[in-house]
Amino acid sequence: MNWLLPYPLLSAALLGLWLLLNQTVSAGHVVLGSVLAVLASWAMAALRPEKAKIRHPGAILHLAGLVLIDILRSNIAVGWIILRSRKPGGHAGFLAIPLELRNRHGLAILSIIITSTPGTIWVSYDPAKGILLLHVLDLVDEAAWTRLIKDRYERRLMEIFE
Template structure:
């Protein structure tokens, strides 16, 4: 069965997304969505990605809770900055954060976390130096951001993937 559907969770997610976007459970949409899901699974198999090894699933759940809380808190903070600040971008800036993590999967998840948090953008990662270039909307204290990325996210991601 794995030759026909190499990534079953991806196929299920693609089918569910297709049905949600079309807002229909008609036979035609289910068949077309299923065909697209299988083709998407085959396309992913052709790319031959390394399968991630999640070593501590409970750490992943803890990370999910932290990220959801931080996204909510950051939405409120960015809203306050937009409403109260007279000079947009007064405290915005770039900063470099040294990372110890080398896992491709962990770095990918960290980039998703940072970019999905309002007010922060993952700009680039230098693999040779192990440094991350980050843009922050409200850059008041760099040490707070370094501690947040390194001790709040990177530590948990290293537990999960390394």
């Protein structure tokens, strides 16, 4: 059954959306929507070569809480930077961080965390060297940023995915 519907929730949601957009539940639309939903599910399966293996699901909630707190703190910090037109000594800059994390799902989550946090952005990642290039709006202490990324996020993502 898994070969027929690799993503059953996606297929059901697409079928439901198809029927809502067409404002009908006629047999023809149900059949056509079902075919399109199954094809989309197969296309999604082809795009995703491996499924994520989550080792410690409880750590996800802890990480999500930390990310929410960090996003709130960053919003406040960026707001202060904008309001006071930057204090002397504060400057934007690039930072290279060596990562031990190699799991593609963990790296994707890390990129989402970093980019969704105001004041930071994921610039690039070199998979051969494991180096993350990060841009920080107020780069004062490079060592503190490296510790933050490695201890707060990378360690927990490795616990979840590796």
